[in-house]
Amino acid sequence: MSPPPAGPAPGADRPARPRSRPGDRTTPRSELARRSSFAEISPEVGVLDADAFDDALAADPDDALALLAEMAGATDESLRAAARRLAGRIVLDRARQGPPRDRGIGRLRAVPADRGGDLDLDASMPAIADARALGRAPALDELTARAWARPExxxxxxxxxxxxxxxxxxxxxxxxxxxxxxxxxxxxxxxxxxxxxxxxxxxxxxxxxxxxxxxxxxxxxxxxxxxxxxxxxxxxxxxxxxxxxxxxxxxxxxxxxxxxxxxxxxxxxxxxxxxxxxxxxxxxxxxxxxxxxxxxxxxxxxxxxxxxxxxxxx
Missing domain, CATH: 3.40.50.410 (von Willebrand factor, type A domain)
Known part of the structure; x- marks a missing residue:
């Protein structure tokens, strides 16, 4: 008698689990708890005490910022979401060192019309009136135009x-x-x-x-x-x-x-x-x-x- 056909290997009828990607890795609470300030900042699952974090930030900025970055990748979804919201505020506030530059991709500025741009009639009216009073046409460098300045x-x-x-x-x-x-x-x-x-x-x-x-x-x-x-x-x-x-x-x-x-x-x-x-x-x-x-x-x-x-x- 022929042996019965071999059945599927154990687990072969189940789809393979997708391999995790680097960006999917999260930090468990047990690992976050190795930092001394974590217990005060997150006294229980899903909780982030912003006042306790501010105290930790004042005491040791480097350690507190590193912990905030780690909590932003926490396995605890509620803690992770709260950390990311807090990070948006804290990081932007602390990043403001030095003078800000011009906003936007450029800005309009007034220039003599012989340098190009669009004629600004309101700003050019005094020069036009003066030239008409003298019976001549105004020169381009007497008129005002608006041109985009390059961002710095x-x-x-x-x-x-x-x-x-x-x-x-x-x-x-x-x-x-x-x-x-x-x-x-x-x-x-x-x-x-x-x-x-x-x-x-x-x-x-x-x-x-x-x-x-x-x-x-x-x-x-x-x-x-x-x-x-x-x-x-x-x-x-x-x-x-x-x-x-x-x-x-x-x-x-x-x-x-x-x-x-x-x-x-x-x-x-x-x-x-x-x-x-x-x-x-x-x-x-x-x-x-x-x-x-x-x-x-x-x-x-x-x-x-x-x-x-x-x-x-x-």
Whole structure:
């Protein structure tokens, strides 16, 4: 007698579970509880005490900001949502270092009509009347036009997401993104990079800073450090801007791991500034020296806005 046909292997009739993606990873409450201030900030599941967080922020800004970034990726859905709402307020408030720049992609300004633009009849009427009284036509340089001024500054932030994106790194990235929005509100972009480059906000996008901060806080480390590709992508983003000054801000230890020399791509940029962790900044200092970039070390995430402001105003 022939043996009965083999049945399906155990579990073969069930669909395979999808593999988790890096961005799907969350932080369990047991891991968050390792931080000393967590019990006061979140005394029970789903709760975030904003007053307790403010106290922790005053006592130790770096630790509190790192914890906030970790809670923004908490497994506890209610805590995660509350942390993201709080992060939008806290990050934007702390990012406001240095003077804000002109709003929008440009602004209308009055210029002599011989420089172009659209004639402003109201502003030009006195010159027209004076010229008529003298029996002549007014010259163009006596008339007033309205023309769009170029925005002063455009910024593209590159966030290195190739390693472990812990709370401190996420907080530093979110604060730097918000600081870029504050400094160049009309023309700013944020790209993350690891093996490839991901657009979190492009030049010309209408995405508000709060949405971008939230996207940054969702980043999870993964893959090779494709630094050259990221620098090239920043150049492409800034090439879309009409700004008089176009700056790439690199938030990274600058340790490329894809065997592609980042120097040629960095050298093609209009202007490069680098923010690097203070405990791992040798490669950043070397890259800056090779391409004539400015750089600064950060002791913790709370340093990011002031460090960026200093680099942009040197």
């Amino acid at each position: 500054l455009a910024v593209c932030l590159l966030v290195d997401a190739s390693g472990s994106m812990g709370g401190a790194r996420l907080a530093a990235a979110a604060l730097t993104a918000a600081a870029c929005a504050w400094r160049a509100p009309g023309d700013w972009a944020v790209l993350s990079f690891a093996r490839g480059v991901t657009e979190l906000r492009t030049i010309g996008s209408a995405s508000p800073p709060t949405d971008v901060v939230d996207r940054v806080l969702r980043l999870r480390g993964d893959g090779v450090t494709a630094l050259s590709a990221a620098l090239s992508a920043a150049g492409e983003q800034l090439g879309r801007s009409r700004a008089a000054r176009r700056v790439t801000v690199l938030l990274s230890d600058c340790r490329a791991s894809d065997d592609v020399d980042p120097v040629p791509a960095a050298a093609r940029l209009d202007e490069l500034v680098v923010l690097a962790p203070a405990d791992d900044c040798d490669q950043a200092a070397e890259l800056a020296a090779r391409v004539g970039a400015r750089w600064a070390p950060m002791q913790g995430p709370a340093d990011a806005p002031a460090a960026l402001s200093e680099l942009l105003t040197r």
